[in-house]
Amino acid sequence: MERFLILALVGLAAQLVDGSLGMGYGLTSTTLLLSAGIAPAIASASVHMAEVVTTAASGMSHRRFGNVDKAMLKKLIIPGSIGAFAGATFLSNLTGNNVRLYVSSFLLCLGLYILARFLFLQDARKQNPKPLTNRFYVPLGFVGGFFDASGGGGWGPIATPALLSQKGMEPRMVIGTVAASEFAVAASATIGFMISLGPSQINWLWAGAIMLGGIIAAPFAAWIVKSLPTRVLAVIVSGMLIMTNLNAILNYTSISASAEKFIFIVLIVIWIPLTGYMIQKERKTKIGKQITIKTKEKTSY
Numbered sequence: 001m002e003r004f005l006i007l008a009l010v011g012l013a014a015q016l017v018d019g020s021l022g023m024g025y026g027l028t029s030t031t032l033l034l035s036a037g038i039a040p041a042i043a044s045a046s047v048h049m050a051e052v053v054t055t056a057a058s059g060m061s062h063r064r065f066g067n068v069d070k071a072m073l074k075k076l077i078i079p080g081s082i083g084a085f086a087g088a089t090f091l092s093n094l095t096g097n098n099v100r101l102y103v104s105s106f107l108l109c110l111g112l113y114i115l116a117r118f119l120f121l122q123d124a125r126k127q128n129p130k131p132l133t134n135r136f137y138v139p140l141g142f143v144g145g146f147f148d149a150s151g152g153g154g155w156g157p158i159a160t161p162a163l164l165s166q167k168g169m170e171p172r173m174v175i176g177t178v179a180a181s182e183f184a185v186a187a188s189a190t191i192g193f194m195i196s197l198g199p200s201q202i203n204w205l206w207a208g209a210i211m212l213g214g215i216i217a218a219p220f221a222a223w224i225v226k227s228l229p230t231r232v233l234a235v236i237v238s239g240m241l242i243m244t245n246l247n248a249i250l251n252y253t254s255i256s257a258s259a260e261k262f263i264f265i266v267l268i269v270i271w272i273p274l275t276g277y278m279i280q281k282e283r284k285t286k287i288g289k290q291i292t293i294k295t296k297e298k299t300s301y
Helices: 001-019 025-035 040-064 068-094 099-122 134-150 153-163 171-197 204-228 230-250 257-299
Strands: none
Touching: 001 025, 001 040, 001 204, 025 040, 025 153, 025 204, 040 068, 040 099, 040 134, 040 171, 040 204, 068 134, 068 171, 099 230, 099 257, 134 153, 134 171, 153 171, 153 230, 171 204, 171 230, 230 257
16 A cells, blocks of 8 residues: 555656656656566556556646647647557567667757757747648657657657747647647557557556556646746756756766766756746746836827
8 A cells, every 4th residue: 555655646746747847757657667676668568558547637637728739739649659559569579778878868959959949049939930740740759659668758758849949839838739649659558568568467556556646646737837937847848858868878877976966966056046047037027018018008098
């Protein structure tokens, strides 16, 4: 019972991260199962089984708060589902951990790019963007779905930053749409694991515990996305990307634990004040808009 409650709390925390930032549920939950000695394929299968329900709850919550772009959703679902099925089949026969270094390096670069874009290129985001075509969505969906199933998590970390890096994308819409589309990805991955491993290999109790926590957290995460200012949310997303993927990359090096700890302390020292700065900047912008509106109302009388 104690383990069940702990896993439920992990599922709750993972869903809060995933639902509000568009990433982190699979990576957080899978890491816990792997640390408990569960085989990678079984851990990923159990997490994806839980995600079938939690992502459905998350998607409905985001839709209720107006965070879902239906056109983008339709373009992500099919290639993402195909990629997830292929990734599940791959992991069931061969570990997907070897590709984590390359994926993490790519995501780290995207995190830095997003941070720079929202800090220094705000005007560029306001330009009229060219509509994204299937030439962008198909490979993005397939790669994201494949690494999500084969690496124990990756749909959000790949799809969210890739979409945010495009001009004109609104963070809350990207996060909500990616979260909603993850239901199809999780379902396809689960089917792939069921066929390759068999239902008996999934840890149903652990999946149920993680699932319960995720369902409870889903509406709160959607509300966070609806409420947070755009640039603040972007800084949080990029910071999570940078630290999460840098940690994965450092695991492949021989760097000492003390040096690794120092690096992350420096990043946190930079990230927290930067987030506070963006919050203050958004407040000033909001106050400025309110003053402008009041001024226009007075001059109109």
